[in-house]
Amino acid sequence: MGLGLLASxxxxxxxxxxxxxxxxxxxxxxxxxxPELQKPETSAAQAQPDPPxxxxxxxxxxxxxxVHFPNPDxxxxxxxxxxxxxxxxxxxxxxACEVAGVDIPRFCxxxxxxxxxxxxxxxxxxxxxxxxxxxxxxxxLPGMKIKTDTPVAKKAREGVMEFLLMNHPLxxxxxxxGGECDLQDQSMAFGSDRGRFTExxxxxxxxxxxxxxxxxxTRCIQCTRCVRFATEVAxxxxxxxxxxxxxxxxxxxxxxLMTSExxxxxxxxxxxxxxxxxxxxxxxRNWELKGTESIDVTDAVGSNIRIDSRxxxxxxxxxxxxxxxxxEWISDKTRFCYDGLKRQRLNDPMIRxxxxxxxxxxxxxxxxxxxxxxxQVKPEEIVxxxxxxxxxxxxxxxxxxxxxxxxxxxWCEGTGMNPNADLRSGYLMNTSIAGLExxxxxxxxxxxxxxxxxxxxxxxxxxxxANQAKVGYIGPETDLNYDHQHLGTGPQTLxxxxxxxxPFYSTLANAKHPVIIVGAGLFEREDKDTIFSTVETxxxxxxxxxxDWNGLNVLLLNAAQAAALDLGLVPExxxxxxxxxxxxxxxxxxxNLDKIPGDAFVVYQGHHGxxxxxxxxxxxxxxxxxxxxxxxxxxxGYAQQTFPAVPTVGDARDDWKIIRALSEVAGIKLPYDSLxxxxxRIRTVAPNLVHLDEREPATFTASLKxxxxxxxxxxxxxxxxxxFYMTDSITRASKIMxxxxxLLTKK
Amino acid sequence: xxxxxxxxxxxxxLRILLCQSSPASLTTRTFVEKNYKDLNTLNPKLPIxxxxxxxxxxxxxxxxxxGVERDVRLEGLTEEQICKALEDLVKIGESLKA
Numbered sequence: 001m002g003l004g005l006l007a008s009x010x011x012x013x014x015x016x017x018x019x020x021x022x023x024x025x026x027x028x029x030x031x032x033x034x035p036e037l038q039k040p041e042t043s044a045a046q047a048q049p050d051p052p053x054x055x056x057x058x059x060x061x062x063x064x065x066x067v068h069f070p071n072p073d074x075x076x077x078x079x080x081x082x083x084x085x086x087x088x089x090x091x092x093x094x095x096a097c098e099v100a101g102v103d104i105p106r107f108c109x110x111x112x113x114x115x116x117x118x119x120x121x122x123x124x125x126x127x128x129x130x131x132x133x134x135x136x137x138x139x140x141l142p143g144m145k146i147k148t149d150t151p152v153a154k155k156a157r158e159g160v161m162e163f164l165l166m167n168h169p170l171x172x173x174x175x176x177x178g179g180e181c182d183l184q185d186q187s188m189a190f191g192s193d194r195g196r197f198t199e200x201x202x203x204x205x206x207x208x209x210x211x212x213x214x215x216x217x218t219r220c221i222q223c224t225r226c227v228r229f230a231t232e233v234a235x236x237x238x239x240x241x242x243x244x245x246x247x248x249x250x251x252x253x254x255x256x257l258m259t260s261e262x263x264x265x266x267x268x269x270x271x272x273x274x275x276x277x278x279x280x281x282x283x284x285r286n287w288e289l290k291g292t293e294s295i296d297v298t299d300a301v302g303s304n305i306r307i308d309s310r311x312x313x314x315x316x317x318x319x320x321x322x323x324x325x326x327x328e329w330i331s332d333k334t335r336f337c338y339d340g341l342k343r344q345r346l347n348d349p350m351i352r353x354x355x356x357x358x359x360x361x362x363x364x365x366x367x368x369x370x371x372x373x374x375x376q377v378k379p380e381e382i383v384x385x386x387x388x389x390x391x392x393x394x395x396x397x398x399x400x401x402x403x404x405x406x407x408x409x410x411w412c413e414g415t416g417m418n419p420n421a422d423l424r425s426g427y428l429m430n431t432s433i434a435g436l437e438x439x440x441x442x443x444x445x446x447x448x449x450x451x452x453x454x455x456x457x458x459x460x461x462x463x464x465x466a467n468q469a470k471v472g473y474i475g476p477e478t479d480l481n482y483d484h485q486h487l488g489t490g491p492q493t494l495x496x497x498x499x500x501x502x503p504f505y506s507t508l509a510n511a512k513h514p515v516i517i518v519g520a521g522l523f524e525r526e527d528k529d530t531i532f533s534t535v536e537t538x539x540x541x542x543x544x545x546x547x548d549w550n551g552l553n554v555l556l557l558n559a560a561q562a563a564a565l566d567l568g569l570v571p572e573x574x575x576x577x578x579x580x581x582x583x584x585x586x587x588x589x590x591x592n593l594d595k596i597p598g599d600a601f602v603v604y605q606g607h608h609g610x611x612x613x614x615x616x617x618x619x620x621x622x623x624x625x626x627x628x629x630x631x632x633x634x635x636x637g638y639a640q641q642t643f644p645a646v647p648t649v650g651d652a653r654d655d656w657k658i659i660r661a662l663s664e665v666a667g668i669k670l671p672y673d674s675l676x677x678x679x680x681r682i683r684t685v686a687p688n689l690v691h692l693d694e695r696e697p698a699t700f701t702a703s704l705k706x707x708x709x710x711x712x713x714x715x716x717x718x719x720x721x722x723x724f725y726m727t728d729s730i731t732r733a734s735k736i737m738x739x740x741x742x743l744l745t746k747k
Numbered sequence: 748x749x750x751x752x753x754x755x756x757x758x759x760x761l762r763i764l765l766c767q768s769s770p771a772s773l774t775t776r777t778f779v780e781k782n783y784k785d786l787n788t789l790n791p792k793l794p795i796x797x798x799x800x801x802x803x804x805x806x807x808x809x810x811x812x813x814g815v816e817r818d819v820r821l822e823g824l825t826e827e828q829i830c831k832a833l834e835d836l837v838k839i840g841e842s843l844k845a
Contacts, residue, residue: 403814
C-alpha cells in the first residue's frame, strides 16, 4: 500500500543475492533489517494513538501565519486530524494542514514557487481516498478529513525517505548544508531507523554554475526547486531537468554559468547540500555562527538580512523574511559582498606627511589638525559630502557640524547638485515595493531596475507574470528579464507621451493601476526639474496619482539617499566644491576628485581605502554597516536599522561619534553624546526616520510644486549602474564581486 | 506680505513636521497645501522640508545661519496663526542678524 512497502518488496531479493554471493559483506553490514521491522502493522501497533482527547486545545497555524479570505463566502471547512479549520477555497491540503498547525514534511513544495509535487514527501491520508495523497498538489475540498499522523502516512513518509536516501551520498560530515539540511532533519524525524540499501549509489557530474554557487549534484534529490526558482522568480531559463528515471539530473544542458543577479537564492531554497555557497564552502559550520538581524546597504531597497559571524569575522549573509521589501530573497551583491568587509580596511587615523605618505597618528592629533584647518578657512569654503553607505545619524551629525561652522554646503552622493528635498513624494517610491504587485502597466523612465535595485525588479517581474502587466521602458538598451517595450532612449519619447502623441500613452491612461518609475540617475541631469515636471504631466494626464492610488515613483540608488534627502542635505550652491578649501568626505568615494581644488584640505572618514583616500590629507577610520547601529531609510520611505554583528576594525569608531568628537575639539560641541540623544535630534528634523520598521508615506504630491521653466535637453538617458556587482567601497573591495564582474557581466 | 519673499534671506532651512492623518495636524496640512507653492515660488532656493510622520505633533522649525534653530508648536493653531508664527520666525532671523 505505502511506498515503503513497495520499497521493501523491491529491495529484499536484491540484498539477499548480494549477501549470498559475498558472505564477507555480512561483516561490514552492520545495519540489519528484519522483515517484521518493515511491516506497517508493527509500527502501527506502537504508534496506535490513545483515543483523542475530548478537549481539543486550540492550534495555532505554523509560524503564526494568518489566513486571508479574499471572499468570505468561499470559506470551506476541513478536518485535520479531527480539528476543524476554516480555509479559503482553492487552498491545498498542505496549506490547510499548516493553518491547522500541522507542519507537513516537504522537499519540493515552496510557497513562493509553482507546485511540482514530485518529491512525494508530503503524503497524507485522506478519508475515502484509496491511496495517500500528495498534500502539496491536492486542493482541499469541503468536509475533507485529512489525517497526518496515521500509520499509513508515517509509513508513506518513511518509504519516500528511504527512496530519497538510496541515492543520497553519506557525506553529511563534509557537507556544508550539515546542520541546516532539510533532508537531514526530516530523515531524523520521519525516516527509518535503519537502511536496507547495499548497492552502489549513483553519482552525478557536478555542474559549474559560476563563482557563487557550488554544486555537488550527487546530493541532489531532484526536487526542482532551483529550476522553478530560476524560471519563475529570477527569470532566467538556465536550469532544467535532463534525463529520465535514475539518470535524471539538474543542469544547464550546455556548459553555461547562471547569469542571474538573484542566483544566490538557489542556495537557500535547495533543501539538501546540492547547491551551496561557493565562497562559504568549508569555512564554518552553521551552529558556530552568531546571527545578527540587520539591513543591507548595497542598494536602496534595504533588504532584510541576517549577518552570520564567527568571532570578529563576517562569515556569510543570508536573507530574512520581510514581505514588504525583499520577501525571502536577496540579490547576489547583498549576499556575497561580505568579503569586501575584510579587505582594504582603514584601521588607524592617518595624516599625510610632507612626503605624500600617510603616517599613523592618534585620534587626538588627527582631530586637532582637522579642527585647526577647519577654523582657518572661510565658512563658505567648507564642503561636506556624505557617501552612499552613510547612516542617518552620521549625516545628521555632519550636517549639524557644518551648519555650526557656518557652512550650508553639504550633500549626499547621487542626489545631484540641486536636489529638491521639499516634498518626500518627489524622491520616494510612493506605491511601495509591495504595492507594485497591484500594478497593470509600468513605465520605467531612465531606470534599469535589474541592476539598480534587483529586489524591486523581482517584484516587477512577479507582477508581470501574475497580472500580465505591460512594461514600457525609456532609456539606453538594457536587459530586463520580462517582456517589455523599449519605447525610446531619451526625453524625446517622454515628451511624446506627455503630449499624448505616443501609442503607449493610451496604454497608460487605460490602466487601472498605472505605475511610473523614475530612476534616481536623472537627479544628476542639468534638466532634471523639467524632466520631472514632464513626468508629472504624464502622471496627471493618465491619472497615475489618485486619492486611492499613487503610482508616481522614484527609484533611488543608494542606501543613504532617502535619509539624506529627508534630513535636508541640500547644498546652498551647486558648484561649491570647485571653490572649497576644506572638504569633508564622509565615505564619499564617487565624488569627482578632479573638481576639488589642489590646495583644498580633504578629510576622508570611512571604512575602506577606496578612491577618495588617494586625495585625502587626513583619514578617520570609521565602522562599516556590519559594525554599527545605524538607521537607513529605503527607497519607499521605510526606516530600518542595522545592528553590530562584529567588532570594529582597529581604532575605527562609529561615524557620528567621530564628528561629535571633532565638534568638541573644534569648540562647537554638538549637543548630543549618545545614540538616543542623536535620534532625539533626528526627531526634530525628520521624525519618520526614528519610526523604525514602518513606512511613512508622503501625502503631498507634486501638484503643489510650481512648474519648472528650465529648458529640456534631448540628451538620451544614461546607464547609471555600469557594473551591478561593484557599486560602492565595500563591493569594490570584494574579491567575489570582482570575480562576478569578470565572469558574469555581459560584455 | 512682503516678509514671505524674505524667507531665504533670514532662513537657511524651513521644516514643517506634521502627521499624515491626525486632526491635530489638519490646519498645518491645509497651510501647506495653500501656501507651499507661493513660498516656494518666492524663495526658490530655500529648502522647505515637509516631513510627514504618523502621530507627530505639528511643528515649524527654522534654521538660521551658524546652525541656530527655533521652533513653534502648531497644535491648535489656525492657518492665520501659523502664518503669524512664520512671520515671527522671520523677525527672529532679522534680530539674529543684527
